[in-house]
Amino acid sequence: MQPPSPARLYAAAAGALLFVAxxxxxxxxxxxxxxxxxxxxxxxxxxxxxxxRLVALCLxxxxxxxxxxxFSGGAHPGMQWPHLALGLLGLAAxxxxxxxxxxAAERA
Numbered sequence: 808m809q810p811p812s813p814a815r816l817y818a819a820a821a822g823a824l825l826f827v828a829x830x831x832x833x834x835x836x837x838x839x840x841x842x843x844x845x846x847x848x849x850x851x852x853x854x855x856x857x858x859x860r861l862v863a864l865c866l867x868x869x870x871x872x873x874x875x876x877x878f879s880g881g882a883h884p885g886m887q888w889p890h891l892a893l894g895l896l897g898l899a900a901x902x903x904x905x906x907x908x909x910x911a912a913e914r915a
Contacts, residue, residue, distance in 0.1 A: 814859035817900035821866055821893060822851030840883055860904050867897025 811819075825848030832841040847869065851862050871894030877887035 812859060812904040813900040814863040814904035815855055817897055818851050818855035818859040818862040818866075821897065822848045822853075822855060822862070824848070825893075826852065838883075840886065860901055860906060863897045863901040863904065865897075867894050867899075867901055870894035870897065 825844045827848070829841045829844030829846075829848055832838075832844060847866060851866060854862050870890045873881075874887045874891035874894055877883055877890060
């Protein structure tokens with residue numbers, strides 16, 4: 808049995824973090840970002856086993872984009888750095904994990 812890929816670890820950890828943070832955020836603020844955290848976290852957890860590279864890429868792009876939007880004067884001040892860290896980690900996990908085709912070719 809092989810150890811989990813960086814993308815699978817990221818998808819599971821980021822999914823759990825986003826889901827819990829979104830639920831906890833509802834007690835302080837019922838803004839759209841909390842719904843986004845819960846939704847993306849739940850999707851990441853559901854797809855962590857089936858498509859971890861896709862999850863890492865999508866979350867990476869989404870949360871990096873949210874961070875850039877926040878730095879340029881968008882909503883939710885103070886969330887830029889956590890979103891940037893989450894996004895860049897997702898892109899790094901995507902880049903650090905091989906695709907199924909690469910893994911199959913390597914085994915053959």
